[in-house]
Amino acid sequence: MNESDLLKALQTLYSNRRDAMRREWKRDLPFEELIFNRWERAKSLGFAEGSSIYQHSYVFGDVKVGKNTWIGPNTLLDGSGGLTIGDFCSISAGVQIFSHDSVKWALSGGRAEYEKSPVKIGNCCYVGSHTVIAKGAASR
Amino acid sequence: MNESDLLKALQTLYSNRRDAMRREWKRDLPFEELIFNRWERAKSLGFAEGSSIYQHSYVFGDVKVGKNTWIGPNTLLDGSGGLTIGDFCSISAGVQIFSHDSVKWALSGGRAEYEKSPVKIGNCCYVGSHTVIAKGAASR
Amino acid sequence: MNESDLLKALQTLYSNRRDAMRREWKRDLPFEELIFNRWERAKSLGFAEGSSIYQHSYVFGDVKVGKNTWIGPNTLLDGSGGLTIGDFCSISAGVQIFSHDSVKWALSGGRAEYEKSPVKIGNCCYVGSHTVIAKGAASR
Numbered sequence: 001m002n003e004s005d006l007l008k009a010l011q012t013l014y015s016n017r018r019d020a021m022r023r024e025w026k027r028d029l030p031f032e033e034l035i036f037n038r039w040e041r042a043k044s045l046g047f048a049e050g051s052s053i054y055q056h057s058y059v060f061g062d063v064k065v066g067k068n069t070w071i072g073p074n075t076l077l078d079g080s081g082g083l084t085i086g087d088f089c090s091i092s093a094g095v096q097i098f099s100h101d102s103v104k105w106a107l108s109g110g111r112a113e114y115e116k117s118p119v120k121i122g123n124c125c126y127v128g129s130h131t132v133i134a135k136g137a138a139s140r
Numbered sequence: 141m142n143e144s145d146l147l148k149a150l151q152t153l154y155s156n157r158r159d160a161m162r163r164e165w166k167r168d169l170p171f172e173e174l175i176f177n178r179w180e181r182a183k184s185l186g187f188a189e190g191s192s193i194y195q196h197s198y199v200f201g202d203v204k205v206g207k208n209t210w211i212g213p214n215t216l217l218d219g220s221g222g223l224t225i226g227d228f229c230s231i232s233a234g235v236q237i238f239s240h241d242s243v244k245w246a247l248s249g250g251r252a253e254y255e256k257s258p259v260k261i262g263n264c265c266y267v268g269s270h271t272v273i274a275k276g277a278a279s280r
Numbered sequence: 281m282n283e284s285d286l287l288k289a290l291q292t293l294y295s296n297r298r299d300a301m302r303r304e305w306k307r308d309l310p311f312e313e314l315i316f317n318r319w320e321r322a323k324s325l326g327f328a329e330g331s332s333i334y335q336h337s338y339v340f341g342d343v344k345v346g347k348n349t350w351i352g353p354n355t356l357l358d359g360s361g362g363l364t365i366g367d368f369c370s371i372s373a374g375v376q377i378f379s380h381d382s383v384k385w386a387l388s389g390g391r392a393e394y395e396k397s398p399v400k401i402g403n404c405c406y407v408g409s410h411t412v413i414a415k416g417a418a419s420r
Contacts, residue, residue: 001141001145001146001149001281003149003152003153003156005281006149006150006153006281007153007157007175009281009283009286010175010286011175011176012283013283013286013287014176016283017287018184026200026201026202027198027199027200027201028181028185028198028199028200029198029199030172030195030196030197030198031172031176031195032172032310032311032312033198035287035290035291036291036294036311041308044298045308055310055311056196056310056336057310058307058308058309058310058313058353058373059307059308059309060306060307060308061306061307062306068250070242073198073216074214074234074354074374076353076354076373076374076409087249088245088246088249088250089246090242090243090245090246092236093198093216093236094214094216094234094236094270094354094374094410096373096374096409096410098409102350102370102406103370103406105368105370106368106369106370106404106405106406107404107406108404109367109368109403109404110348110368123249124246124247124248124249125246126242126243126246126247128272129216129236129238129272130234130236130270130272130374130410132408132409132410141281141285141286141289143289143292143293143296146289146290146293147293147297147315150315151315151316154316158324166340166341166342167338167339167340167341168321168325168338168339168340169338169339170312170335170336170337170338171312171316171335172312173338196336208390210382213338213356214354227389228385228386228389228390229386230382230383230385230386233338233356233376234354234356234374234376234410263389264386264387264388264389265386266382266383266386266387268412269356269376269378269412270374270376270410270412
């Protein structure tokens with residue numbers, strides 16, 4: 001496929017999807033959010049009914065999410081040491097939740113292993129923008 | 141269209157646009173920033189002359205932006221309760237400005253409504269990286 | 281190219297790459313991370329052996345990175361005033377490292393220039409999530 005044809009086709013697709021999103025939902029989003037679906041993504045990850053997760057989010061390892069939970073853009077959910085999130089939570093934009101860290105890995109020049117410990121967020125939790133939750137934390 | 145052909149075409153497009161951006165502007169950016177244009181996006185949103193907004197930014201509801209304002213990547217501008225930003229502002233990377241919140245929605249298990257209140261940022265404001273501005277804030 | 285054909289082709293490509301990534305690496309990532317390669321990106325930027333940088337990262341100007349350094353998603357590395365990072369570092373998700381700022385530019389209504397000063401991060405450094413490092417900082 002011709003490179004400049006592909007570029008033009010992507011720009012036209014973006015422009016039209018953007019206009020439709022603005023008209024219907026009064027919001028203006030990155031391209032990935034316009035062509036994929038955050039409810040479909042949540043469902044495919046096994047999250048419970050009514051939950052959604054923006055495309056610009058990173059999910060590592062085993063993450064369980066309950067019903068009607070909103071997971072914002074630019075979030076990072078690390079389930080490599082186990083992560084559970086309940087129902088009716090707001091996981092605000094930019095939140096990072098970790099169940100591992102690489103502190104000792106870095107400080108030892110790669111000799112020490114990553115450390116892991118599970119995290120649990122209960123029901124009806126509001127986690128504010130840019131909050132960082134470290135491994136081992138529990139909220140009920 | 142064949143899947144592996146599309147993948148190769150996207151990789152070639154990325155590689156060439158990336159090289160051009162590095163040569164001309166000495167910067168290396170995500171794919172969306174290489175194929176779309178942040179001045180065009182700002183203009184299409186009705187922002188005033190000379191303003192720009194990176195593609196990896198989220199704009200919700202009604203947001204007004206003045207002249208020569210720079211809006212960085214990974215920002216979130218929430219105008220669902222009304223948001224105005226003036227001229228010559230730097231809205232640094234990762235900044236989130238809200239005119240609503242879902243605190244009571246989450247804590248009530250979805251029974252309470254979202255709360256809204258407008259935000260106003262004046263002219264010549266520097267908003268530092270990862271700043272979070274909550275609903276109802278005003279700066280002059 | 282037909283717009284709805286391109287949309288379907290992108291969605292199929294996304295879905296298949298996503299499934300493969302989940303099967304092989306147990307992680308679920310944005311589209312750009314699924315079709316491009318963060319080790320290739322690091323190498324093309326001249327970063328030393330074993331280092332990687334996620335696609336959702338912004339690199340400005342002249343940035344030097346040593347061996348086996350992990351650079352997470354949603355990071356911003358600004359080398360416009362000079363930036364050096366050593367070996368075996370963890371640059372966590374959301375970190376922003378600046379060697380310039382636009383504080384005086386904004387406050388003066390565009391009359392003052394950007395200010396620059398180099399930054400140096402040594403070996404074996406762990407830089408935690410969402411850390412912002414301002415121009416002129418040095419760590420050894």
